[in-house]
Amino acid sequence: MFIHSLSRCLRTSSNSCLSIEIKRALSNGSFVRQLFEQTTSTYTYIIGDEKSRNALIIDPVITTVARDVQIIKQLGLHLRYAINTHVHADHITGSGRLKTLIPECRSVISKSSGAKADIYIENGDEIVIGDKNQGLILECRSTPGHTNGCMSFVWHKGSSVFTGDCLLIRGCGRTDFQKGSADTLYTSIHQHIFTLPDHFTVYPGHDYTGQTTSTVGEEKRHNTRLTKSRQDFTQFMKELKLSYPLQIDKAVPANMICGVLPES
Ligand SMILES: N[C@@H](CCC(=O)N[C@@H](CSS)C(=O)NCC(=O)O)C(=O)O
Ligand SMILES: [Fe+2]
Numbered sequence: 276m277f278i279h280s281l282s283r284c285l286r287t288s289s290n291s292c293l294s295i296e297i298k299r300a301l302s303n304g305s306f307v308r309q310l311f312e313q314t315t316s317t318y319t320y321i322i323g324d325e326k327s328r329n330a331l332i333i334d335p336v337i338t339t340v341a342r343d344v345q346i347i348k349q350l351g352l353h354l355r356y357a358i359n360t361h362v363h364a365d366h367i368t369g370s371g372r373l374k375t376l377i378p379e380c381r382s383v384i385s386k387s388s389g390a391k392a393d394i395y396i397e398n399g400d401e402i403v404i405g406d407k408n409q410g411l412i413l414e415c416r417s418t419p420g421h422t423n424g425c426m427s428f429v430w431h432k433g434s435s436v437f438t439g440d441c442l443l444i445r446g447c448g449r450t451d452f453q454k455g456s457a458d459t460l461y462t463s464i465h466q467h468i469f470t471l472p473d474h475f476t477v478y479p480g481h482d483y484t485g486q487t488t489s490t491v492g493e494e495k496r497h498n499t500r501l502t503k504s505r506q507d508f509t510q511f512m513k514e515l516k517l518s519y520p521l522q523i524d525k526a527v528p529a530n531m532i533c534g535v536l537p538e539s
Contacts, residue, residue, distance in 0.1 A: 305411040305433060309478065309487060310343065312336040315366040315522075316481050319343060320437060322413075322430070323352050324405035331356040331404055331413075333428065333437050334480055335369030337534055343369065344376055355404050358383040360439025360480055361425040362390050364453060364527055365520035368534035382533050385417065388424025390531045396426060413437075416467045420460020421448025427467060434472070436491070439480040442468050444489045447500050448480075450512050452519075453527070457512035461505050469495050 304325035309318055319339065323330040330352035335343055347354050354377045357370040362384070370382040370392070381393035383402065396402070398417035404410055414429040418441040425448070428437040440448030442464050450457045468477075473492025494501065500508060520526070529535065 304409075305405075305430075307430075307433065307435065307478070308346065310339065310346070312339045312366065314338070315520075316483050317363075317366055318478065318480055318482065318487075319369075320478060321346060321350075321352070322404075322411060322433075323350065324411045327353075327405035327410060329353050329355050329404040329410070331358060331402065331411075332369075332373065333358045334360055334363070334439065335373055337367040337369045337372055340369040340372045340376070344373070347377070354380045356381055356383050356394070356402060358402070358428070359388075359390075359392075359530070360427070360437065360441075361385070361422045362388050362453065362527060362530045363440075364422075364523045365481075366522060367526050367529045371532075371534040374533070385415075385424040385426045387417070387419070388422070390424070391533050402428070418442075418460075418463035418467050419454075420450060420456055420458075420463045421453075423454035423456075425463070427463075429471065429475075433476075434474060435476040435478060436468060436471055437478045437480075438468060441480075442477060442494060442498075442501070443479045444477070444482055444484070444486045445494070445498050445500075447498070449515060449517055451515070451517070452523075457509040458505065460512075461501070461508050464501055469501075 306323050308321040317336050319335050320333040328351055335357055357373045357380050359368050374380050383394045384390050384392040386395040386397050396415045400415040402413040416427045418425050418427040421440045425439055425441050427441055450460055471491045475491045477489040
């Protein structure tokens with residue numbers, strides 16, 4: 276199947292298509308689909324293992340669950356895990372609703388987030404779908420700073436990292452609530468993201484400027500915040516003065532219990 280689509284791409288000599296197909300072949304037939312939620316500029320990711328058709332979703336949003344379920348069904352995927360990179364402050368997670376619609380799906384979040392989920396993860400854990408040798412493996416890296424419970428997920432075979440709100444394209448997550456710390460965030464990004472190979476794709480949790488992905492090398496060179504010294508970075512973050520997310524008072528309590536909305 277790979278060889279077929281690879282040769283089709285070669286014939287059309289489309290470079291972007293070619294690189295996608297090569298990446299797909301190298302990643303043992305696993306694939307990633309990036310989805311966007313417009314109100315809060317949130318990215319959700321569906322990652323699937325082609326052989327077993329098992330899949331996981333990262334950072335689903337409650338308002339786009341119907342769309343995501345439709346894609347999962349159309350692609351013939353079995354959704355195993357709904358993973359949150361952290362307790363979101365700007366939107367309600369879709370994990371709870373997904374679990375209702377797809378009962379075999381289990382919710383996942385870091386232990387340090389303090390939020391409720393079926394499975395708690397810590398630094399160094401692996402999330403596996405499909406065959407351990409040929410399926411999809413995500414390495415969990417604890418990357419606090421935006422919140423104390425933030426995790427990033429490294430997909431080594433896919434040469435990719437899902438950074439949530441830790442590292443954004445040419446930016447990073449704010450550090451002024453949910454036990455955020457600019458000093459901790461600086462350490463997380465430099466120790467756990469910037470140590471990955473330069474060619475790794477960065478899949479962020481949001482983008483507010485119309486961009487979709489970046490690479491580790493690009494962010495190391497061009498991220499205006501993270502190319503600063505630690506001292507200048509912490510000062511810069513202190514002076515950011517962003518307005519609070521509109522949904523924070525509703526979203527944080529709901530996300531502490533898997534996005535289940537309180538009875539009205
Ligand atoms: N205006 C939005 C909230 C925007 C915001 O605060 N985004 C967060 C990530 S969601 S917790 C952030 O870290 N932004 C960093 C930045 O530099 O923009 C809303 O009302 O929802
Ligand atoms: Fe966030």
